[in-house]
Amino acid sequence: MLAARVLGVLGVLFVLSIIVFAMMYLAPGDIVKNLLGNRPANPDVVAAVREQYRLDDPVVVQYLTWLKGFVTGDFGESIRLQVPVAQAIGDRIAITAALCGLAFLVSVLVAVPLGVRSAVKAGGWVDRTGNALSILGLSAPTFAVGLVLLYLFAYYVPILPVYGGGDGGLDTLRHLVLPAITLALGLGAIIVKLTRTAMLRELESDYVTFARSRGLGERMVRRIALRNAAIPIVTGASLVLTFLVGGTVLAETTYALPGIGTLLQDSVLFKDIAVVQSLTLLVAVVIAVIALLADLAYLLLDPRVRRQMGAAS
């Protein structure tokens, strides 16, 4: 079952890699010119580019060469930054990873307790406030939230930096606070809804009624219910991920953070195809891997499945 899942993921990635490769041909304009960018088009350089991308070979060979490069970490050269794509990505990945991690941490710490409480006291004021907040969080575009915070913190309470990535270490962390909060609002809205829905379903199930009738304390009951509610929450991870990918681009652009999101946006606007191709495929790989991990977590979280697996081995 797991093997089939992995094969399925590989299949999806294969199809995506073909689409991403085709981007080079689908972009309007002459392919050599696109790959050259601003460099002067003298015959030597053109020949070098034709050689590098094997443009004189059949398309299949071009694709395989490109894919081999991608798999071995040779992503080509950025025409905008004049550095290898791998280096451009490597320079910026840390800030994006920190941003996503921080936003995820904040949203989980706030949203899961809020979702649980909303479900336990359904209809109460916490529930209604939480519901209103999550509708707002889903309705407000990430950049709108970002701009409001940026304006407030630049103008009225200038205690946190609102521009750029800082000088590394603690300073960078300070620069990440506002972007992370911005991102966490949308993320938290999704997680609150997922948690509340899952928790409500668990609290209505038979084993909870049974546990209560046996006289288990309400706190204990809630702990058991939450553990089981974790399954649908974790499987909802794909929703969270797809939001996070778009949200990072928006948050980084709003606060001018030098991360992967701004790299992607600048490269798209500049038509720096090698960077866009690599980033798109990398994001797809990361999403696929995390979705796979979420499925594995699902196996570990469900005691019934765990038992079955234990019995089988």
Added chain:
Amino acid sequence: MSDIRIIGAAPVTRRRRRVPVGVAVAMGVLAVVVLAAAFGNLLFAEAMRQDVLASTLPPGSPGHPFGTDELGRDVLQMAVAGTASALVGPVVVAVGSMLLGVILGTLAGYEKGWLDTLISRWTDLLLAVPVLLAAIVVSGVMGGGYWVTVALLVVLFSPSDIRIVRAGVLEQSARPYIEAAQMLSLSRWRVMFRHILPNVTSLVVTNMMLNVAFALVAFSSLSFLGVGVAPGTADWGRQLTDGRAIMFQNPAAVFLPALLIVVVAVCVNLVGDWIGQRLSQVGEEVR
């Protein structure tokens, strides 16, 4: 994204059909917005005309209650004139993905078999694609333009519709009335679209409303990243993006369109949730 839905406790007592205050307000707001979309362009046909003398006036200036942008265009007039452009895309996306969802979802749920497998795999694939990323890449690199973006978003928004319709159809097609319809040897198309479809309408309509809100957010995000509608068009997303440059001279240039986007999205969400609840209650009573 619109897979998320709050499943509350089923209403025990039959409520009187009264519109909650919040929903009534939301409906009023949406009515005004629709009016603005219909007549805004006629009312302020000159909204996009540049006037260098009136450049970057702060809010509260005489004749310009929300000030002007750096090209001297009145912020309020632009916002009213931009309503139509801001709403057309999201509504087309929501309706288009709904149609796609109804057709593919019904086929998958009713016909089952290889068709179901194919459609389900297809939705799995699409659900894993980050909407914003795909839209940025396609409209940015391939230079598709506005309507290519719309078409792309229709496809990317459809998996939630397909899944919801499919689940509804699966649930309905096990019921006796479908068996009865089949025994009358009605054509499969008639069974699918005349008998099953009306019973999954509530799911479809709710999801469509939610998709309008999500699409509104998606479109404005694309504009913000510079791959949305062309410069010089009256459009909320565009206005907001252009206004960023003068955010500290005239905050209204950014926050008026931003506020409009958020308010409309919230109202659509509220009304959508309410319609969903009402329709499902009506269905409950009929059965």
